[in-house]
Amino acid sequence: MNESDVVYRFEQGLERISRAYRAAFSESVTEQSLRVVNARFTGPQGELTGLLKLIPELPKEKRRHFGQLSNQLKDEILEAFRQRLESLARTALEAEMAGPHLDVTLPGRFHTPGRLHPLIRTKHELLDVFISFGFDVVEGPEVELHENNFDKLGFPPDHPATDMQDSFFIASSPADGPRKLLLRTHTSNVQIREMSRRRPPLAVVSPGMVYRRDDDVTHSPMFMQIEGFLVDRHVTFAQLKGVLTRAVQRLFGSDIPVRFRPSYFPFVEPGGEVDIGCWFCRGWDKRSTECRVCKGTSWLEILGCGMIHPFVFEQVGYDPEKYTGFAFGLGVDRVAMLRYGISDIRLLFENDPRFLTQF
Numbered sequence: 001m002n003e004s005d006v007v008y009r010f011e012q013g014l015e016r017i018s019r020a021y022r023a024a025f026s027e028s029v030t031e032q033s034l035r036v037v038n039a040r041f042t043g044p045q046g047e048l049t050g051l052l053k054l055i056p057e058l059p060k061e062k063r064r065h066f067g068q069l070s071n072q073l074k075d076e077i078l079e080a081f082r083q084r085l086e087s088l089a090r091t092a093l094e095a096e097m098a099g100p101h102l103d104v105t106l107p108g109r110f111h112t113p114g115r116l117h118p119l120i121r122t123k124h125e126l127l128d129v130f131i132s133f134g135f136d137v138v139e140g141p142e143v144e145l146h147e148n149n150f151d152k153l154g155f156p157p158d159h160p161a162t163d164m165q166d167s168f169f170i171a172s173s174p175a176d177g178p179r180k181l182l183l184r185t186h187t188s189n190v191q192i193r194e195m196s197r198r199r200p201p202l203a204v205v206s207p208g209m210v211y212r213r214d215d216d217v218t219h220s221p222m223f224m225q226i227e228g229f230l231v232d233r234h235v236t237f238a239q240l241k242g243v244l245t246r247a248v249q250r251l252f253g254s255d256i257p258v259r260f261r262p263s264y265f266p267f268v269e270p271g272g273e274v275d276i277g278c279w280f281c282r283g284w285d286k287r288s289t290e291c292r293v294c295k296g297t298s299w300l301e302i303l304g305c306g307m308i309h310p311f312v313f314e315q316v317g318y319d320p321e322k323y324t325g326f327a328f329g330l331g332v333d334r335v336a337m338l339r340y341g342i343s344d345i346r347l348l349f350e351n352d353p354r355f356l357t358q359f
């Protein structure tokens with residue numbers, strides 16, 4: 001094609017497009033067809049775009065002139081497109097307004113709001129009580145070193161809890177050296193961690209999940225504990241009894257019976273366990289023998305406790321001649337089961353909405 005042919009084609013093209021686009025736009029009655037028509041002129045494969053590609057073939061002195069004309073035309077087309085789009089939208093809105101009204105009698109779509117898991121609620125309730133007594137809340141890791149979970153708490157190396165049959169050990173990486181890692185079997189690891197980095201006086205509670213090789217109606221391989229410990233000069237067992245009795249009665253009411261039984265844990269001396277009257281069957285005034293939760297005994301064990309052993313104080317660098325303290329470890333699941341009358345602990349971890357929406 002010689003240069004004058006190109007000029008001719010260009011002029012023809014511009015003229016054809018400027019004659020055609022308005023009519024084509026007003027014939028489009030839907031947004032979609034309007035967009036198709038617009039693309040036919042200004043899209044990447046459009047007619048006008050095709051002309052613009054011819055510009056380098058025009059004689060030098062005409063390029064500027066035709067370039068300007070084409071751009072002007074493009075602006076015009078895009079402006080007309082925008083206006084037509086607007087008018088189509090307006091027409092559609094008017095048609096909708098003129099049509100039948102919105103039917104407000106149709107039922108709405110509901111969604112059920114979420115709620116806290118009964119275990120989490122119980123945890124919050126328990127923490128609230130201890131916070132009101134002035135305890136700090138801290139958390140510890142669930143994957144723990146053997147020494148923090150056992151050794152520094154005075155477990156002898158052959159204690160059954162340190163056995164593979166009873167605890168979940170984790171293969172440590174070669175970089176860890178011979179250190180043994182496991183899923184903590186109780187929250188008492190936090191005693192070691194927290195006491196090692198603070199000096200008395202201190203009062204701490206620490207909630208968290210713990211893991212044991214156990215699985216039946218009242219034992220789950222994963223469950224929740226709250227550890228508590230208080231260290232100062234002149235702390236006595238009477239204070240331990242006072243704090244725990246008050247805490248339990250705040251949760252279950254002041255008429256709930258609480259009993260302390262002697263028991264053994266390597267990290268306390270003396271040690272004990274606390275039972276509370278089965279809130280489920282309230283058997284302590286009726287002597288029911290059929291309750292599934294307390295198995296007819298009318299008592300439920302909810303925590304272990306005691307005066308912190310001098311051995312533990314030595315491990316964390318406290319002088320056992322100067323300080324005394326108490327510690328307790330409370331099973332949150334047990335408390336939740338009692339508070340909400342749940343007879344199988346496994347229900348707490350199955351995530352069945354038929355169960356969870358009852359709380």
Ligand code: PHE
Pocket residue numbers: 185186187188265268271303304305306327328329330
């Ligand atoms: N760690 C003990 C357990 O899990 C509970 C406990 C904590 C006992 C603190 C005494 C003092 O059984």
